[in-house]
Amino acid sequence: MTLTNDIKEFALDLGYTKVGITTAESFSDYIHELKSRGSKYDFYVQDPRQPLQGAEPQKLMPSAKSVICFAWDYAQKSFPESLIGKIGRIYQARCYNAPSHRINGARYQLMKDFLVKNGCQIGQGIFIPERWAAARAGITTFGKNNFAYAEGVGSFVVLSSIVVDVELEYDEPTLEIKCPEGCTACIKACPTQAIYEPNKLNPRRCIAFNAWFTQDGKPAGLTSHIPPEIREKMGTRVHGCDICQEVCPRNQAKLKSKLPDDEFLIKVAQDFSLSKMLNMTDEFYSTRIQPLMYNYIKDRKYFQRNAAIALGNLGEPSAIPDLEIALDDPEELVRSYAAWALGKIGGSTAKQILEKNHQKQTSEAVQKEIDAALEKIMVW
Structure with a gap:
C-alpha cells in the first residue's frame, strides 16, 4: 500500500x-x-x-x-x-x-x-x-x-x-x-x-x-x-x-x-437551565458550561449575558427573581443585560425592580439599560 x-x-x-x-x-x-x-x-x-x-x-x-x-x-x-x-x-x-x-x-x-x-x-x-x-x-x-x-x-x-x-x-x-x-x-x-x-x-x-x-x-x-x-x-x-x-x-x-x-x-x-447559567456557580461552570462551550468564550460574564438575553426573550415572569439577583452581579455587563431582560419580560414587578435599581446603580452603562427598559416596559 x-x-x-x-x-x-x-x-x-x-x-x-x-x-x-x-x-x-x-x-x-x-x-x-x-x-x-x-x-x-x-x-x-x-x-x-x-x-x-x-x-x-x-x-x-x-x-x-x-x-x-x-x-x-x-x-x-x-x-x-x-x-x-x-x-x-x-x-x-x-x-x-x-x-x-x-x-x-x-x-x-x-x-x-x-x-x-x-x-x-x-x-x-x-x-x-x-x-x-x-x-x-x-x-x-x-x-x-x-x-x-x-x-x-x-x-x-x-x-x-x-x-x-x-x-x-x-x-x-x-x-x-x-x-x-x-x-x-x-x-x-x-x-x-x-x-x-x-x-x-x-x-x-x-x-x-x-x-x-x-x-x-x-x-x-x-x-x-x-x-x-x-x-x-x-x-x-x-x-x-x-x-x-x-x-x-x-x-x-x-x-x-x-x-x-x-x-x-x-x-x-x-x-x-438558563437561570442556572445566568447566576452560575463554579461547579455549574466547570461541569455544564465548559465541557460544551469551551470554544470561543473564556470569561463567564459573556455566558451570563447570553443567558439574560435568552430569559428576556423567553418572556416568563418566573425568571424575574433570577434576573433581580443578576442585578447585583459584580460584572457591569451582566447587570446591564439583566436590566434589558426585565424590561423585555415586563410587568409591574419587573418595573419596580428596575426603578429600585436605577437609584442604587453607579454604572452609567447599567443606568442607560434601565432607562431604555423602563421606557419600553409594558405593565399589566
Missing part, C-alpha cells in the same frame, strides 16, 4: 467520516473572496491566527506539499430536545477545536502522531481555510448557507486539516454548490438576515457570531455590546445557531434519522 492509502485507512479507522488530500498551493480564490467582503470581515482578517497567511501554506512552510483534510460526522448521536435552540449541535457534540485530552481532540492528535511516525513533517500554526481545503480535497461541497456538506451526512460535520511536507496522491476537487436549484430556505429562515445572498454572510448580524464573538478587546473595534434588534432575534440561543441548517433540504434525512442517545448530554440536559 502507498502512504496515501495508509493515511486514509488510518483516518477512517480513527473514526473520521471522510478523508481527502489536496495540494499545499495557495487558496487564491478564498483570498480573493475574503478581501472582497471588505469591512464585514475586518475582525477576521485582523485575527492573530492570520487567516490570509494561512491560505498560502507554502509561505509559512516552504517545504509544504500536501494538505490532508478530515470531516467528522458530529451528529452520530441524538441531541436532547431541551438543549436544541439553546446550544448549537456542534458544541453539544464537543468536537470543535477539542483539546487533546478529550476524545475528539485525541483523534486529531493520534492522526498527527501517525504522520510523524511515517516520516512526515507537520506544519505548525497554519490556519487553513477548512471549507475550501475540504472541497478542494474532494470530501465536501458548499451550501448556500455558507456551510460545508459531506455526502450522506449533510452539514453536520466538523472539519480539520494537517499540512505535511510529503507529496501524496491528490483527490479530485468538489468546489461546487449542490443545493437544489432555486432553493433559498436558509436565506428566508435567518431571523437577522445575516445570509443576504447565496453564499454571502454578514457575520455581524449572525446570531452565533453575536453570542460568542462580541467580546471586549477583539479586533476591528468589536465589543461586548449586542444591538437590541439582534438581541430580540436571538431567541434562547446562548451559544451557536442551527436555524439555517435545520431548514436545509440537504439536512432533512439526517435530522429525521433515529439516532442513539448521548448519555452525557442527557445528564447535562437534566441539570441545565
